[in-house]
Amino acid sequence: MDKRNNPLYLAWRRFLRSKPGVISGVVLIALYLVAFLAGFLAPNNLAVQHPDAVYQPPQRVYFFRDGRPVRPYVYQLKRERDPVTFISIYREDRTRPTPIRFLIAQGEPYRFLGFKTNWHLFGVAEREGYFFPLGTDQFGRCLFSRILVGSQVSLTVGVVGVLISFAIGILLGGISGYFGGWVDTLIQRITEVLLSIPRLPILMALSTVIPASWPSTYVYLGIIAVLSFIGWAGLARVVRGQVLALREVDYVTAAVAQGASNLRIILRHIVPNLSSYLIVTATLALPGYIIGESALSFLGLGIKEPMASWGLLLKDAQNFQSLSLYPWLLTPGILIFISVLAYNFFGDALRDAADVRSRD
Numbered sequence: 001m002d003k004r005n006n007p008l009y010l011a012w013r014r015f016l017r018s019k020p021g022v023i024s025g026v027v028l029i030a031l032y033l034v035a036f037l038a039g040f041l042a043p044n045n046l047a048v049q050h051p052d053a054v055y056q057p058p059q060r061v062y063f064f065r066d067g068r069p070v071r072p073y074v075y076q077l078k079r080e081r082d083p084v085t086f087i088s089i090y091r092e093d094r095t096r097p098t099p100i101r102f103l104i105a106q107g108e109p110y111r112f113l114g115f116k117t118n119w120h121l122f123g124v125a126e127r128e129g130y131f132f133p134l135g136t137d138q139f140g141r142c143l144f145s146r147i148l149v150g151s152q153v154s155l156t157v158g159v160v161g162v163l164i165s166f167a168i169g170i171l172l173g174g175i176s177g178y179f180g181g182w183v184d185t186l187i188q189r190i191t192e193v194l195l196s197i198p199r200l201p202i203l204m205a206l207s208t209v210i211p212a213s214w215p216s217t218y219v220y221l222g223i224i225a226v227l228s229f230i231g232w233a234g235l236a237r238v239v240r241g242q243v244l245a246l247r248e249v250d251y252v253t254a255a256v257a258q259g260a261s262n263l264r265i266i267l268r269h270i271v272p273n274l275s276s277y278l279i280v281t282a283t284l285a286l287p288g289y290i291i292g293e294s295a296l297s298f299l300g301l302g303i304k305e306p307m308a309s310w311g312l313l314l315k316d317a318q319n320f321q322s323l324s325l326y327p328w329l330l331t332p333g334i335l336i337f338i339s340v341l342a343y344n345f346f347g348d349a350l351r352d353a354a355d356v357r358s359r360d
Helices: 007-016 019-036 143-179 181-196 199-207 216-231 233-246 250-257 262-298 310-317 320-325 327-354
Strands: 062-065 068-081 088-099 101-112 115-123
Touching: 007 019, 007 327, 019 143, 019 327, 143 181, 143 216, 143 233, 143 262, 143 310, 143 327, 181 233, 199 216, 199 262, 216 233, 216 262, 233 262, 250 262, 262 310, 262 327, 310 320, 310 327, 320 327
Parallel strands: none
Antiparallel strands: 062 068, 068 088, 101 115
16 A cells, blocks of 8 residues: 555654644653653652752752863852841852762662662762752752652643543443433433533532542542543543444444444444544643643642642742742743643644645
């Protein structure tokens, strides 16, 4: 078969024509790769507190000394009290240059591919000082390390949530459209009730059902369940409409005549014809899950300490005074913006690529 007549090849060509979509795809791959390697890339333990480094600004990395290139190093910061405002300020201690070491083994072990290890890509020896690339929070914890580990929650909650909600939406929407009758009426009334309730209030109401005594892992799973519970209704409505149109086509009629089961017809003959739509819809739905988790964690109803997520980290920057004094606390919000924007551009590019009416 000539690849120029291959639908996948033509769709790939249409996708490559969208520069924002290609760039967004690269950005998303980079974000998920960083999340996968978070423990290895994080120079510090996300839960270790440093009382002498509360709200410490990011440390500047130096590559030259006396005009000559040297191993990258940082200066340790000394905390002082401003005599006028009484606010803590940090100054570089030029007598304490601290080299940055690569492939360093230190700190508490973390799990990577099922194995425990304490190797990190870079860092400084604990006996020599600290290195906080993006500064610290109100408890003196490394913000850079917490952002890396928090990306595992913020980026995976959307993927897992979409898988669950799409499984529910495709199944119920397919059943509703294929069988019709009282089954269709019942499912559609349920979806209308869910769609009529504002998203944020129902998120807050459902999140309060999660017991406060649950450990962080259970809370994470509970947040996914909450987001999935309200995320399938819109998809089910669209799938129902598509199934209503597809159940009358010739190949479905032939499958019925051959005695194929209803479930086999739905999953084998109808759902595959919706694959392009489902893929595009999934990429466009993922930002909603990221924002939903971030909103709940920002409001104190989502991920709890000691687990971290971008929404939980952004909670520390919820007032203007904190932002003016410690602007580095806004970094998680920038990452949320980048990831959501990348998903939107990527989804738009996939939608255009799946449009067979567009010119090749």
